[in-house]
Amino acid sequence: MKFLHIHDANFDAEFAAILARGEETGREVEQVVLDIIAAVRAQGDVALLDYTRRFDRLEAGSVAALEVTEDEFNEAFARVEEADMAALKLAVERVARFHEKQKQETWLSTDETDILLGQMVTPLERVGIYVPGGKASYPSSVIMNAVPAKVAGVGEVIMVAPTPGGEINPHVLVAARLSGVDRVFRLGGAQAVAALAYGTATVPRVDKVTGPGNIYVATAKKLVFGQVGIDMIAGPSEILVINDGSGTPAHIAADLLSQAEHDELASSILITTDRDFGERVAAEVERQLKELSRESIARKSWECYGAVIVAGTLDEAIVFSNRIAPEHLELAVADPFAILPKIRNAGAIFLGHFTPEAAGDYLAGPNHTLPTGGTARFFSPLSVDDFVKKSSIVYFSQGGLNRLGKDIVRIAELEGLEAHGKSVSIRLW
Amino acid sequence: MKFLHIHDANFDAEFAAILARGEETGREVEQVVLDIIAAVRAQGDVALLDYTRRFDRLEAGSVAALEVTEDEFNEAFARVEEADMAALKLAVERVARFHEKQKQETWLSTDETDILLGQMVTPLERVGIYVPGGKASYPSSVIMNAVPAKVAGVGEVIMVAPTPGGEINPHVLVAARLSGVDRVFRLGGAQAVAALAYGTATVPRVDKVTGPGNIYVATAKKLVFGQVGIDMIAGPSEILVINDGSGTPAHIAADLLSQAEHDELASSILITTDRDFGERVAAEVERQLKELSRESIARKSWECYGAVIVAGTLDEAIVFSNRIAPEHLELAVADPFAILPKIRNAGAIFLGHFTPEAAGDYLAGPNHTLPTGGTARFFSPLSVDDFVKKSSIVYFSQGGLNRLGKDIVRIAELEGLEAHGKSVSIRLW
Secondary structure, three states: OEEEEOOOOOHHHHHHHHHOOOOOOOHHHHHHHHHHHHHHHHHOHHHHHHHHHHHHOOOOOOOHHHEOOHHHHHHHHHHOOHHHHHHHHHHHHHHHHHHHOOOOOOEEEOOOOOEEEEEEEEEOOEEEEEOOOOOOOOHHHHHHHHHHHHHHOOOEEEEEOOOHHHOOOHHHHHHHHHHOOOEEEOOOHHHHHHHHHHOOOOOOOOOEEEOOOOHHHHHHHHHHEOOEEEOOOOOOOEEEEEEOOOOOHHHHHHHHHHHHOOOOOOEEEEEEOOHHHHHHHHHHHHHHHOOOOOHHHHHHHHHHHOEEEEOOOHHHHHHHHHHHOOOEEEEEOOOHHHHHHHOOOOOEEEEOOOOOHHHHHHOOOOOOOOOOOOHHHOOOOOOHHHHEEEEEEEEEOHHHHHHHHHHHHHHHHHOOOHHHHHHHHOOOO | OEEEEOOOOOHHHHHHHHHOOOOOOOHHHHHHHHHHHHHHHHHOHHHHHHHHHHHHOOOOOOOHHHEOOHHHHHHHHHHOOHHHHHHHHHHHHHHHHHHHOOOOOOEEEOOOOOEEEEEEEEEOOEEEEEOOOOOOOOHHHHHHHHHHHHHHOOOEEEEEOOOHHHOOOHHHHHHHHHHOOOEEEOOOHHHHHHHHHHOOOOOOOOOEEEOOOOHHHHHHHHHHEOOEEEOOOOOOOEEEEEEOOOOOHHHHHHHHHHHHOOOOOOEEEEEEOOHHHHHHHHHHHHHHHOOOOOHHHHHHHHHHHOEEEEOOOHHHHHHHHHHHOOOEEEEEOOOHHHHHHHOOOOOEEEEOOOOOHHHHHHOOOOOOOOOOOOHHHOOOOOOHHHHEEEEEEEEEOHHHHHHHHHHHHHHHHHOOOHHHHHHHHOOOO
């Protein structure tokens, strides 16, 4: 962990090491993934079965046999405890309610009497959701991807998840069913992304692939971008807490650790105007670390990419925050709404002393799929917008074309596109 | 040109050749572009000057000297004819008015008394617009990229355009100034994209790069995606006209040719329920082709990628259209609004017999930057949405956290993320 003052001469250099933690994809990974995509395009199901056997140690006679059956869903529902079921249902319900508010309507403007202009919003027909398997299994990830798709009106949601040895987590299956996922295949890795992007005899081609995954999955998504839509490219997770000396150090320490436990590459940063508060948070982190089941991951993250930064003023802290554009931003200050309008770049903003980031991770309502690594400068949280597309609507009456025709022809001609102009003039003159 | 019936046994195979016209980026182009990006990152302005000398035959002592000056803007304004100036002003005004309607507001939900949830919309701080130079010079392209950015509230719009020999088109400069572009650099190619994405001593780093370009520019945009945002990846342009036998064959022929004149890879397709109408359109295309200044380009496009397709019913034509997801779709039918709701995938939809696509290209109001090559399945027209990003807002009162805390902890635990749970429980219990 670095303890820095924002006015330190070497502050920028010290901090650069934290910012630079994201790995760039090597060309070797890219070549492996290109080969996998080519094989899936050429051989379809045969390639899928082959890769699934090799990478997931899962033998199947057909890709159809890798689809989760109704019986397996029923079994999963039977295995999940009542209180967990209630929590998952609450999450689905709250996430759906929030995302409902993001829906946009088709509109048509009647500002002019001779021309109608508008924008039509239609849902994607079919999307694919990638859910990581193996060690960590996250039903919340299923909910955060599937619910916005369903709220958007997507016709069919296909989920893929690698299942080493065939095992699939019952909470993940329950979350899938509660969220409205239509079909689930035991497929993972770059091959699953390729199957969704291009389709095989068994796996239908989708219009967009979303969801987190390892470097092979992320690379595959980047490489199929254009053939299908993808959500943002996610890097390691991060939190920035802005503090003014108010609040409880142990609470902030817990929030920093909730980020640090994700991943050794995660980054947890406190920027405070109160050096003493910062020191107490640092001490609390040390104390709480020892109590964590995921201590070694959290400790490594905190040691390598954790920081406590002292700022001269709250405005300095805000300028810093806008510069790094954090994925998660806590405004752990006495009057968080007073500084909200100064925040320009952040994935999600958690206001006040009773809004730990973890609330947003599961069931506050907003999406937990957020832009990382400074990309909140231009990316948005996953939303209903990701599962619809728009079409412009243009209607000219003869009078409307007559009114604007000469100007259209004028621009066509100065661009040297004569046939463009003729398509207008032939209707009028 | 192919004259096909949608029920032909070999229809899908015949049509596949038209769909497959988009070029995939070769690995060689990618390697060239990777090298250019690396050089610009490492050497900044020096690399820019070197590439500009080599690729644009333009010698300059500094990158600052490549920036268009106020005097040059004034000179451009003096050179543009009055009627052209009026047409460009009308285009800017109409495009701005349409895009104003796309603006989304920040919202905050007060559905619950103890929790506030919302979504904050903020403009990108700085964007870069690529404008192709050389042979074809398109002021409309400047307008269609810069106006939505300015309507969105982007702080600074930086335009780059290659200027072989230093020449810059006065209509392009006038369009830039009228659209609110802040700075213009005589830079092009992959090096200009790299400079915008990473910044150099002279060219400021932007948050997003939009605009069309050749294969090097498109590849550079794809490779810097993630470092900055980009708009969609554009392929060759296309039009599909749906017709029911109503209207005038010469008009439809003119529309097909307005697309064909763009580019030898452009594709113009008519699908009609009336074989006789289709034959008359084909004959008209032949007749009009001979009158075009860009005859050779248009003829090549029409011969290779043009088609007249006879459909059994209008519904069959619509199903076909939805399958290919055309960039431009004309509903040249007697009652276009009756079929509008059946259109699922299209970039822009032009309704009725007096709405040639060219109207939308310049000044109807909607954007002319549209998803090509079937990507209207998941991409939308360029819009104000491309120049803003969103941040989720989450505020829990102590009562709100108390109400939902147990369920948050429950999900954290079933995901094995203990510290997540602790960040909630430490505040409550």
